[in-house]
Amino acid sequence: MTRPRCRIPSVALIATLALLLTAALLPATGPAPAASGGAPITLVAAAPGDERWSADLTIVDRDDVNVRRTAAGLRLRETRSTGRGARSPHSAVAEGMLVTAPRTLARPATRVRAEINAAVPARATVEAQVRGWRAAGWTEWRAATTGAVFDRPVIRVQTRVVLTAPDGGATATVRGVQLTADANAAVSAATPGRTYRVYATRIGLVGEVTANGRTVQPRDHFAALPSRRGLSPLNTGDYTVRVCTTSGSRCEYAPVWDVGPWNTRDDYWNPSSVRENWKNLPQGRPEAQAAYQSGYNGGRDQFGRTVLNPAGVDLADGTFWDGLRLTTNAWVDVAYLWTGGGPRGVVGDGPLNIRTGASTSSATRGLAARLAHVPIQCYVTGQSVAGPFRTTTRWNRLASGQYVSHAYISSVYGGSVPVC
Known part of the structure; x- marks a missing residue:
């Protein structure tokens, strides 16, 4: 049965940046900062070797949600509950999000800092988040x-930018x-993929x-996690989960397209040093589980x-019924x-x-949703399949030991795929 859920973003207030500080840092002969609109105001000088750029907030397109560009700056398009896309039926606030185009860096980096120039009324929030691309794909949003x-x-x-x-x-x-x-931040050892029940x-x-x-479709295929850190932009599978029944008889690879259930700042799959909230819980244990089973936080969510x-x-209906049955x-x-x-x-x-196995007559063990990113161990030669991207005898063996035809794989990244 469908249960209450929400997609409320962070309620931590990002304070309005002080224009007086900006004026103090600008040369005496330089132009005065604009009160509104125009280019972002530089607050600190860049250290040698640092790379600085301004996020382009002027382009609002299909992967952006409930935001608009005005002469004064980027704002929420709709703040009332009746506005389409402004909030979910169970949310307490309106929310919006603008995703900029990726920027290729002049040199690899391990840390990115953001400075926001904004006017923030009481109880409103603004947060700048970033993610980075490396060989294995995108990092989580931070x-x-x-x-x-x-x-x-x-x-x-x-x-x-989340408002x-x-x-x-x-x-x-x-x-x-x-x-x-x-590249001045210390780099920790890479972590393996994590799996939790x-x-x-x-x-x-x-x-x-x-x-x-x-817009949620009938029999849709995606998942929701209680943290925006693993939220894929619209029409991507940058963050994909593999969800399997406990017997392992059925699995689905599904992109993460929503936030929930219950909490929205609970990246429980991360260690406590990284986890956003509930740092005293064991890694892999959702706060909702601890609240329900042992009365953690008084049995309540955030x-x-x-x-x-x-x-x-949370699993969309197609993932729930068709993928896992x-x-x-x-x-x-x-x-x-x-x-x-x-x-x-x-x-x-x-x-x-x-x-x-590597043929269409082999038994099915689940589904891989459109746009999902699937881990490929190696490939074998099997039945020839004519698909939307090629006609091929190549079948990819996934990390779960199952197979998918390469005729349906639009691209491969993160390294070369060996022969099994």
């Missing part, structure tokens, strides 16, 4: 106002965001809008609501694939059958 540190050098950086406002209240106005990349619930909500701007089930992942909420094994490494294939058309 808040950049205090400096986002990557576990290994990145060669491209993408920025995301919230109370229902019907005033929206923040973001005049500019300036980024600084450097968590409780899965069904999303439902057909016709409503997800946190990344997708918004003070009584937790009614221990859910750590579940009939009711259940425990599942979830792999958070962006925490691993190795070659990844992008499923260009789907949902694609996952099979036990």
